[in-house]
Amino acid sequence: MFPPDGWDELLLQTVSSLDSDFVIEVSSGTKHDRRRLMVLGIMSRVRYQRLGYAYYPEYLSMACDDDFGEHARRDNVVIDARHLVFSHQHASYRGEVLDAAYQWQNRAVAIQLGNEILARRRHNNFSA
8 A cells, every 4th residue: 555645644634533433434546446445444543442453353364344344334434535545556456476475365265254254244233
């Protein structure tokens, strides 16, 4: 992720109170923006302390960002800052071969488990 110049000040300008439960949605500059996937999880300390995690800990890798955004929308805590682009320079977007870390994250079992966890959490209204 490559932030815009002055990213910290730009983010602070979107927040009315740092002492509240919020998530800031920025653009990744990728196709995932169309489906509102938050590939960069930006959350307040208050939200982190309330939930006890940034990404739900049961995930291996895949679908945790889907959960992050959907859960925040369900809680109505999303600050729309999609005018700020934090460019996601993922190797696959540049046609590069995925290295061992990317291959591990994207393995079939992680995708399957991620989808199962996300389906269960959606069904349970993100309570477990």
